[in-house]
Amino acid sequence: MKEPISGLSLEDKEYYMREAIRLAEKAGAIEEVPIGAVIVLDGEIIGRGYNLREHTQQASSHAEMTAIEEACQRVGSWRLEGAQLFVTLEPCPMCSGAMLLSRVDEVYYGAADPKGGTAGTLMNLLDDERFNHTAYVESGILGEVCGQLLTDFFRGLREKKKELKRQKKD
Amino acid sequence: MKEPISGLSLEDKEYYMREAIRLAEKAGAIEEVPIGAVIVLDGEIIGRGYNLREHTQQASSHAEMTAIEEACQRVGSWRLEGAQLFVTLEPCPMCSGAMLLSRVDEVYYGAADPKGGTAGTLMNLLDDERFNHTAYVESGILGEVCGQLLTDFFRGLREKKKELKRQKKD
Numbered sequence A, B: 001m002k003e004p005i006s007g008l009s010l011e012d013k014e015y016y017m018r019e020a021i022r023l024a025e026k027a028g029a030i031e032e033v034p035i036g037a038v039i040v041l042d043g044e045i046i047g048r049g050y051n052l053r054e055h056t057q058q059a060s061s062h063a064e065m066t067a068i069e070e071a072c073q074r075v076g077s078w079r080l081e082g083a084q085l086f087v088t089l090e091p092c093p094m095c096s097g098a099m100l101l102s103r104v105d106e107v108y109y110g111a112a113d114p115k116g117g118t119a120g121t122l123m124n125l126l127d128d129e130r131f132n133h134t135a136y137v138e139s140g141i142l143g144e145v146c147g148q149l150l151t152d153f154f155r156g157l158r159e160k161k162k163e164l165k166r167q168k169k170d
Helices: A010-029 A063-075 A093-101 A143-169 B010-029 B063-075 B093-101 B143-169
Strands: A036-041 A044-050 A084-089 A106-111 A136-138 B036-041 B044-050 B084-089 B106-111 B136-138
Touching: A010 A036, A010 A044, A010 A063, A010 A084, A010 A106, A010 A143, A036 A063, A044 A063, A063 A084, A063 A093, A084 A143, A093 B093, A106 A143, B010 B036, B010 B044, B010 B063, B010 B084, B010 B106, B010 B143, B036 B063, B044 B063, B063 B084, B063 B093, B084 B143, B106 B143
Parallel strands: A084 A106, A106 A136, B084 B106, B106 B136
Antiparallel strands: A036 A044, A036 A084, B036 B044, B036 B084
């Protein structure tokens, strides 16, 4: 696998992941699945995003896509070479693909996604030499916090559904 | 692989692919790599897109993404169940992923992409049972026309570059 060139310390990585977590919480607060992402270039956050699929009713409204779009707009280029992407959940094929297309160099994620993760779990699209770009991938950055956010969110959903059923019976 | 449920005839498929080709030509006319896509639901085109990466400077400005976004907006939902997608070039990982997320049921493409196609060439992301959706895939719909568009475009680019070099020398 590609080596990381940014030289970020664990402290740096956790700092950026905490910002991604803050964005995930913003999603959760409006009943979207809590996933957040940031893009960092030269020590500065240049893109932020959180999942908004239900509010936009757009299949592509994932945290990473919004962060990549904001970053491309910010630098005025579809190329984000030298950038790092932080996301609370392992990326899906669409977002992994967008990372390849935008030439992001390093991807750090929190929790693994056993159902659809393509940055190491089901496959690693970011480390496939057949594509014209590859990225360094590191998992488990504040992984428990990121995973717990999702667990709590889905538990809350189930409890709400139960409560609604109970109310209908009464 | 999933069976197609739309019952489209070859004539139907070529009709929709011709519209995707028309969109690809619009891209080519403004010096974008000529790739076009349409989404069809119940016999009606509900989304159109063509590659606009250089004009938008957005890594995600692929034909299929724009078509999916337009279709989601049109139906007011991120779910495009029952829809068919037509694209002149085999989709990349990002676009294949967006097709899975939007639950498009059938994907028809023209030319194969040996460098980055993930709907059968390098892999088939649309027919991987580990994801929560799969799609029927059919390749080679007006494949030669779609491929020729790209060949001509890149030949034109090379010739322009040569001409520029020659002018500089003079």
